[in-house]
Amino acid sequence: MGTISSSSAVGGKNVVITGASRGIGKALAEIFAAHGYNLCLSSRNGITLYKTTEELITKYPDVTIKAKPFDLSKKEEAKALGEWCLDFMVPDIVINNAGVFEPGSVYNEPEGTLENQIATNLYSAYHLTRAVLPEMMKRRSGHIFNICSIASLHAYDxxxxxSISKFALYGFSKNLREEMKPHGIKVTSVHPGAVMTDSWGDFDNSSKRIMEASDIAKMVYAASQLSPQACVEDIVIRPQLGDL
Ligand SMILES: NC(=O)c1ccc[n+]([C@@H]2O[C@H](COP(=O)([O-])OP(=O)(O)OC[C@H]3O[C@@H](n4cnc5c(N)ncnc54)[C@H](OP(=O)(O)O)[C@@H]3O)[C@@H](O)[C@H]2O)c1
Structure with a gap:
């Protein structure tokens, strides 16, 4: 699968967003483009990714938007996404958002469920971050957001x-936060409760019981705008009526 791009050169502030084709990732792409950031977007399926990218290019013609599909559950592809981004920019912000939600219970979920979710929800973030971090560290600035979950904080039915994979992602995020303190790079763990995206299938949200993807995007954007000496370490955001 090829790439799509609104321009060949990238100047200004740059943000890398995984899982940007839909849901929370798409809302994140939208808010950063609206504020003039250049975007480097990825997801697994090229067709949806390019459709989203075309929409954003039309809406925000003044920012540079590049997109390329990678299956981030595969280590080599997660590293390749990082290398591809570094070909044209050093990220100011990286948002590890790509994830899969497969509900189940340890005692009877299908064989391979843990491996798949650890690969997509944890290893993707680990390998992409490791690929871009050395260049960010040279600049002594930057911000990494890891989209964890309420399921990173406590167990639930x-x-x-x-939930195991999201606890692990939070562990990665907390360790990275400690490591990056002296390097001028901020790390924020984001813990959304229920957000109305494809993950919720045909859930009827006509009563507005659960949150909107833009709610998460607004909080991430706000956290990215503080002074260099301030780091929001955790964002916990739930539906007003609490978890389902
Ligand atoms: N929605 C919620 O209630 C909720 C709550 C807490 C946390 N979260 C977390 O928020 C993040 C986004 O969730 P969402 O609800 O917006 O999900 P979504 O609508 O299902 O979208 C998931 C995104 O991740 C991408 N993705 C999935 N597997 C991938 C892979 N192997 N390689 C590359 N990209 C992959 C998808 O790409 P394709 O389009 O190509 O498949 C899509 O862009 C996830 O990490 C999720 O765990 C969601």
Missing amino acids: NGGAY
């Missing part, structure tokens, strides 16, 4: 391998 039907959490199973998903």
Whole structure:
């Protein structure tokens, strides 16, 4: 699968967003483009990714938007995404958002459920971050957001391998935060409760019971705008009526 790009040169501030084709990732792409950031977008399926990218290019013609699909559950592809981004920019912000939600229970979920969710929800972030971090560290600035979950904070019914993978992602995020303190790079763990995206299938949200993807995007954007000496370490955001 090829790439799509609105321009060949990238100046200004740059943000890398994984899982940007839809849901929370798409809302993140939208808010950063609206504020003049150049975007480097990825997801697994090229067709949806390019459709989203075309929409954003039309809406925000003044920013540079590059997109390329990678299957981030595969180590080599996660590293390749990082290398591809570094070909044309050093990220100011990296948002590890790509993820899969497969509900289940440890005792009876299908064989391979844990491996798949660990690969997509944890290893993707680990390998992409490792690929771009050395260049960010040379600049002594930058911000990494890891989209964890309420399921990173406590166990719940039907959490199973998903919750285990999100606890692990939070562990990665917290360790990275400590490591990056002296390097001028901020790390924020984001813990959304239920957000109305494809992950919720045909859930009827006509009563506005669960959050909108733009709610998460607004909080991430706000956290990215503080002075260099301030780091929001955790964002916990739930539906007003609490978890489902
Ligand atoms: N929605 C919620 O209630 C909720 C709550 C807490 C946390 N979260 C977390 O927020 C993040 C986004 O969730 P969402 O609800 O917006 O999900 P979504 O609508 O299902 O979108 C998931 C995104 O991740 C991408 N992705 C999935 N597997 C991938 C892979 N192997 N390689 C590359 N990209 C991959 C998808 O790409 P394709 O389009 O190509 O498949 C898509 O762009 C996830 O990490 C999720 O765990 C969601």
